[in-house]
Amino acid sequence: MSTPEKVPVLTTMYLSLPLLAFLFNFALDFSNAVPQNPRGPRSSVTSCLTSRQVPYSVKGSVNYSSLSTPFNLRLPYQPAVITIPSTLDQVSYSVTCAAAAGLKVQAKGGGHSYASFSIGGQDGSLIIDMQTFSSITVDQSTFVAKIGAGQRLGNVALALYAQGKRALPHGTCPGVGIAGQALHGGYGYGSRSWGLTLDRIVALDVVLANGTQIHTTSTSYPDVFYAMRGAGNSFGIATYLYLSTVPAPTTVLSFSSDFSDSFHQVDIAAKGYAALQNFTLTSPAINSKLGFGVYIDTRGIIGLNGWCIDCSMLNLKNVILPGLISGFPGSKFTIQSYTWSQAVANIAGDPLSQPLGNAYTMHDTFYAKSIATRNSVPLSSAAIKNYLSYFVANEDGIPRIFSIMNLYGGPGSLINTPSPTSSAYSDRDSLWVIQNFARTPNGKPPFDPSLVSLVQGASNAVTSAQPDGMFQGYINYIDPLLTATQAAEQYYGAVTYSKLLGIKTKVDPGFLFWNPQAVGNSMAL
Known part of the structure; x- marks a missing residue:
C-alpha cells in the first residue's frame, strides 16, 4: 500500500494559549459535528472496508458479541464496526475508512481498559482489534523484543524467557494486553530495578490518522515517539512494539x-x-x-x-x-x-499462557x-x-x-x-x-x-x-x-498536556483517535 501522504519529521511544538484556545474550540466543534450514531455512517464504512478486503464485524455478525464485550462489564458500549486486520495495510485502511465515514477510532489490544476505552468509551466508534498481531521475537544480538500489539503479558513473559532467558518489567495479570499497558506506563515488582514497561520501549510501528505507516524512535518522528509513550490511545495505532529486554534474574x-x-x-x-x-x-x-x-x-x-x-x-x-x-x-x-519463571507464574494466579482476542473470556x-x-x-x-x-x-x-x-x-x-x-x-x-x-x-x-x-x-x-x-x-x-479536563490534570499536568496538544493538532488535526478523556477533549490547562 502506498501511504496517503508523506508525514514530515515532527519537531517539538509549543502553542500560545490564544492559539490553543482557538484550536480547541475548533476541535470541539469538529468533534461535536461528527455523527456518533452507529446506524448513520455504517453502510459507507463497511463498503469502504469491503472494497479494501479488511475483515470486520458489525452488530448482527456471529462474532460481534464476543468482540465487543468489554473486560469491565460495568461499561458496555456498542461499536459501529470492529475490524480484525491481519496486515499493516488493513490497519491503515481501517483508519482511513473510519475517517471518511466520520467515525472515531480506538485500538483494542488486550481489551483490559478500566474505562472500556478499548471499545470506544461510547457507542458508535470503529474499533481496530489487534489480536492477529501476535508475534514475539527477541533479536539475539540486541535482545530487543519485537512484540505484536495484540499480545498479552503472560505469553510475553513465557516467550521472552524461552528466547534467551530474557525479561521485562510488567504487571502481574497474565491476560492484560502488552500494548495498552506499555503505552501508558506498566508497573511491576521489577520496575524499581528496570523501569516501567514504557521505559523499555525503543521503537514503535505506528499507523497515523491519515493511514501513514511509520517507524518511530527517539530520532525518527520523535514527537510521535514522545506522545505514544504515555498517551498512545490519542495519537495512533501501535502495531508492533520494540522493547529492550533485561537478563532474567537468577533468583x-x-x-x-x-x-x-x-x-x-x-x-x-x-x-x-x-x-x-x-x-x-x-x-x-x-x-x-x-x-x-x-x-x-x-x-x-x-x-x-x-x-x-x-x-x-x-x-x-x-x-x-x-x-x-x-x-x-x-x-x-x-x-x-x-526462579524468575516460577516467580512470574506464582504472582499471576492464573496460567501464564493466555488466549488472544475474543478467545479470552475473563471479565469483571x-x-x-x-x-x-x-x-x-x-x-x-x-x-x-x-x-x-x-x-x-x-x-x-x-x-x-x-x-x-x-x-x-x-x-x-x-x-x-x-x-x-x-x-x-x-x-x-x-x-x-x-x-x-x-x-x-x-x-x-x-x-x-x-x-x-x-x-x-x-x-x-x-x-x-x-x-x-x-x-x-x-x-x-x-x-x-473524570471529565476530560480533570483527566488531563491528573494524568499529565499542564506542561506535558500543552506539549501533547501541540502534537495532536499536527498529527491528528481531525481528532480521529478519540475517547472521552483523549488528548484534545480539554482546553489548555
Missing part, C-alpha cells in the same frame, strides 16, 4: 507479612505505615532491587507483599524486612525463593480510582491515619473495596530516573501509587452504584487530609468518571 525472593492484628488499632497501624514509609525513604538498605505493595480491604485485612530481585537472603531477612515492619508490633514475615465488573503521591511530599501522618480510619469505618467482613499502595519511588528507583520531558508519562516523582478498587462479589453485573462512592471516599480520605500533597493519578488505573 527472586518473594516475601509477605500480615499486619491485620493492627487493623482496629488505627493509631498503631498509622504509626506502622509512617515508619514503613520513613524506612523506605531513609534506610541505606533500600535499593532498586526491592519492590512491594501494601494491601488493605474492608474485611479487615492489611498486608505487605513484594519481591527482592537477586538479593541477599540474609540482608532481606535480617535488615530490610525487619525495618519495613518495625512499626507493626508482633508482625512476622515469610520469604520464598523462586468494577470501578477504580488512583492516587499518585510524590517523593518530594511523602504521605503525612494525618493522610495515613485518615486512609486507615476510612477502611475501619467501612469494615463489613467482605472485600467490597480494597486498596493497594505500591512503591514507585524511594532510593535508586528507575521509575523516577528518566527526565519528565522524555515521554508523556508524567508521574516521575511518584513515591506511592494507590489503587482503590471495588467490584461485584461474583465479578458480574449488576454493579451497586454505592461502590463508586466508597471508592471515591477512600481516595478523598487521603487527599482531603493533605491538601498540599500535589497528588496526581495513574492512567492505567483510569477513572472513567
Whole structure:
C-alpha cells in the first residue's frame, strides 16, 4: 500500500494559549459535528472496508458479541464496526475508512481498559482489534523484543524467557494486553530495578490518522515517539512494539507479612505505615532491587507483599524486612525463593499462557480510582491515619473495596530516573501509587452504584487530609468518571498536556483517535 501522504519529521511544538484556545474550540466543534450514531455512517464504512478486503464485524455478525464485550462489564458500549486486520495495510485502511465515514477510532489490544476505552468509551466508534498481531521475537544480538500489539503479558513473559532467558518489567495479570499497558506506563515488582514497561520501549510501528505507516524512535518522528509513550490511545495505532529486554534474574525472593492484628488499632497501624514509609525513604538498605505493595480491604485485612530481585537472603531477612515492619508490633514475615519463571507464574494466579482476542473470556465488573503521591511530599501522618480510619469505618467482613499502595519511588528507583520531558508519562516523582478498587462479589453485573462512592471516599480520605500533597493519578488505573479536563490534570499536568496538544493538532488535526478523556477533549490547562 502506498501511504496517503508523506508525514514530515515532527519537531517539538509549543502553542500560545490564544492559539490553543482557538484550536480547541475548533476541535470541539469538529468533534461535536461528527455523527456518533452507529446506524448513520455504517453502510459507507463497511463498503469502504469491503472494497479494501479488511475483515470486520458489525452488530448482527456471529462474532460481534464476543468482540465487543468489554473486560469491565460495568461499561458496555456498542461499536459501529470492529475490524480484525491481519496486515499493516488493513490497519491503515481501517483508519482511513473510519475517517471518511466520520467515525472515531480506538485500538483494542488486550481489551483490559478500566474505562472500556478499548471499545470506544461510547457507542458508535470503529474499533481496530489487534489480536492477529501476535508475534514475539527477541533479536539475539540486541535482545530487543519485537512484540505484536495484540499480545498479552503472560505469553510475553513465557516467550521472552524461552528466547534467551530474557525479561521485562510488567504487571502481574497474565491476560492484560502488552500494548495498552506499555503505552501508558506498566508497573511491576521489577520496575524499581528496570523501569516501567514504557521505559523499555525503543521503537514503535505506528499507523497515523491519515493511514501513514511509520517507524518511530527517539530520532525518527520523535514527537510521535514522545506522545505514544504515555498517551498512545490519542495519537495512533501501535502495531508492533520494540522493547529492550533485561537478563532474567537468577533468583527472586518473594516475601509477605500480615499486619491485620493492627487493623482496629488505627493509631498503631498509622504509626506502622509512617515508619514503613520513613524506612523506605531513609534506610541505606533500600535499593532498586526491592519492590512491594501494601494491601488493605474492608474485611479487615492489611498486608505487605513484594519481591527482592537477586538479593541477599540474609540482608532481606535480617535488615530490610525487619525495618519495613518495625512499626507493626508482633508482625512476622515469610520469604520464598523462586526462579524468575516460577516467580512470574506464582504472582499471576492464573496460567501464564493466555488466549488472544475474543478467545479470552475473563471479565469483571468494577470501578477504580488512583492516587499518585510524590517523593518530594511523602504521605503525612494525618493522610495515613485518615486512609486507615476510612477502611475501619467501612469494615463489613467482605472485600467490597480494597486498596493497594505500591512503591514507585524511594532510593535508586528507575521509575523516577528518566527526565519528565522524555515521554508523556508524567508521574516521575511518584513515591506511592494507590489503587482503590471495588467490584461485584461474583465479578458480574449488576454493579451497586454505592461502590463508586466508597471508592471515591477512600481516595478523598487521603487527599482531603493533605491538601498540599500535589497528588496526581495513574492512567492505567483510569477513572472513567473524570471529565476530560480533570483527566488531563491528573494524568499529565499542564506542561506535558500543552506539549501533547501541540502534537495532536499536527498529527491528528481531525481528532480521529478519540475517547472521552483523549488528548484534545480539554482546553489548555
